[in-house]
Amino acid sequence: MERNPSNNEKRDSQLSRLVGQMRDTGTAPGRDLWPEIDAAIDQQEHRSTGGSPGRKRRPWLRLAAVAAAMALMLAAGWAGIRSITGDSIIQEVASLDGAEESEAPNSGLAVIDKALDELTLALADDPANRNLSHLVLMVHKTRGNLLRRNTENLMRD
Amino acid sequence: MIDRRSKSTNEADAGEILAIDCRLADRAAEGDRAAFEEIYRRYVNRVYGLCLRLTTDVGEAENLTQDTFIKAWFAIAGYAGRGNLGGWLGRVAVNLWRDQFRATARRGRLMEEVAAEPRQSRDGVIDLLTSLDLERCIARLPEGGRLVFVFHDVEGYTHREIAELLDLAVGTVKAQLHRARRLLRNMLAEDREAAHGA
Numbered sequence: 106m107e108r109n110p111s112n113n114e115k116r117d118s119q120l121s122r123l124v125g126q127m128r129d130t131g132t133a134p135g136r137d138l139w140p141e142i143d144a145a146i147d148q149q150e151h152r153s154t155g156g157s158p159g160r161k162r163r164p165w166l167r168l169a170a171v172a173a174a175m176a177l178m179l180a181a182g183w184a185g186i187r188s189i190t191g192d193s194i195i196q197e198v199a200s201l202d203g204a205e206e207s208e209a210p211n212s213g214l215a216v217i218d219k220a221l222d223e224l225t226l227a228l229a230d231d232p233a234n235r236n237l238s239h240l241v242l243m244v245h246k247t248r249g250n251l252l253r254r255n256t257e258n259l260m261r262d
Numbered sequence: 263m264i265d266r267r268s269k270s271t272n273e274a275d276a277g278e279i280l281a282i283d284c285r286l287a288d289r290a291a292e293g294d295r296a297a298f299e300e301i302y303r304r305y306v307n308r309v310y311g312l313c314l315r316l317t318t319d320v321g322e323a324e325n326l327t328q329d330t331f332i333k334a335w336f337a338i339a340g341y342a343g344r345g346n347l348g349g350w351l352g353r354v355a356v357n358l359w360r361d362q363f364r365a366t367a368r369r370g371r372l373m374e375e376v377a378a379e380p381r382q383s384r385d386g387v388i389d390l391l392t393s394l395d396l397e398r399c400i401a402r403l404p405e406g407g408r409l410v411f412v413f414h415d416v417e418g419y420t421h422r423e424i425a426e427l428l429d430l431a432v433g434t435v436k437a438q439l440h441r442a443r444r445l446l447r448n449m450l451a452e453d454r455e456a457a458h459g460a
Contacts, residue, residue, distance in 0.1 A: 120396075120446065121415070127393035128416050131307030132314055134324055139302055142331045143295070149332065225340025229354065232336025241339045242291070 149232070217248045283347040291339040298338070301347065302331055308348045309355055311397075315412045316359050318401050326362075330355040352417055360427055399449040407442030414439050 221244055228237045283304075289297035309330055313323040334354050341350050400408055409428060413419040414435075421439075425432045 117443075120443070120450075123393050123396045124415050127311070127396050128308065130393055131309070131311035132397065133307050134310045134327065135320065136324075138306065138310075138324060138328050138331075139299060142302065142328050142335075143299070145328065145332050146295070146335050149336070221340065225337055226357075228340050229333055229337040229357070232333065238339055245339075 152233075214248065214251065217244060217251070220244060221248070280346070287338055287341050287347060290335070291341075298331075298335055301334075301338075305348050305351050306331075309351050312352050312355055312412070312417070313359070315397075315400055315416070316356075316409065318408070326355060326359055329358050333358065349418075356413075356417070356427070364429070395450065396446075399446055402449060403442055403445055406438045407445060410435055410438040411442040411446065415443075 221241070224237065224241045224244060228234065228241055231237060283301075286297045286301050286304075290301060306327065310323060310327045313326040313330070314320070317323050317326060330351060334351055337354065341347060400411065403411065406428075410424055413424045413427065414421070419427070421432050421435045424430075424435045428435070430438075
């Protein structure tokens with residue numbers, strides 16, 4: 106027997122339908138904000154390439170990113186982690202990506218995603234950091250390779 | 263009844279949108295400013311709408327929207343097609359807003375609002391109302407209820423996430439949400455009655 110929805114349930118479903126419409130439609134700003142955004146990006150890029158002092162740094166975020174990348178490497182079964190600091194971490198991730206013996210389990214993807222989340226936050230906080238940018242791109246590449254390898258393994262099985 | 267054809271069409275549309283977003287984000291991550299401008303054009307209304315709901319001030323909402331896209335430009339490599347790009351931009355906006363919100367230390371005001379007596383709830387059907395009516399009603403909510411409603415019901419944050427974001431207890435968040443929904447239903451019913459009475 107079908108249950109008649111209560112008034113509250115009916116109102117809540119109507120409300121959530123409206124909420125969905127509202128979120129997707131959004132609201133147009135009264136003016137075009139792009140020219141100022143474009144100019145601000147130019148200015149920040151110019152500042153970072155010009156070597157002048159950038160925004161304040163948060164070293165703990167950088168450390169969190171390094172920790173996340175280390176967790177990623179451990180999850181992928183990649184042994185031999187030595188002292189990983191600064192630029193060397195990029196090389197480590199790059200070698201992880203190319204390593205033939207690297208057969209990460211599916212659960213490694215969750216760790217990679219978590220690492221990506223942390224790296225993204227770190228990058229948002231320190232956008233001019235080229236090392237972090239490269240690291241994010243490499244971890245994405247590693248994730249893609251891992252997915253492809255997992256798919257190939259599944260097809261073989 | 264669920265219209266299966268329209269559901270699968272919607273899923274196909276969502277897949278297509280995601281594919282376009284991924285391509286644009288990849289190009290933007292490589293430094294293509296035109297691709298990023300296209301991302302801006304696609305999502306500025308969604309981001310500005312969220313900013314306006316959070317701040318209820320046009321000037322603040324414009325600034326927050328600009329800051330969001332500036333930050334997104336530098337962090338776009340971190341998106342790479344993982345989920346909805348609009349949702350990702352929303353998270354960037356919320357993180358920026360959170361820093362400002364914490365700086366102004368408005369927590370005390372949010373706590374006080376919980377204790378306030380809610381208005382009498384009334385039955386009312388809201389089926390003829392539009393999202394614009396809802397937008398207007400959300401703006402009229404008390405600050406605590408408005409923020410919790412926007413984060414939970416609009417943006418999909420969990421009670422715990424909201425509690426951390428606003429530095430409140432989870433129970434307080436639930437109470438705020440309950441009250442905000444009740445107030446909204448009330449306002450929407452009043453709006454509808456006013457529209458019909460006119």
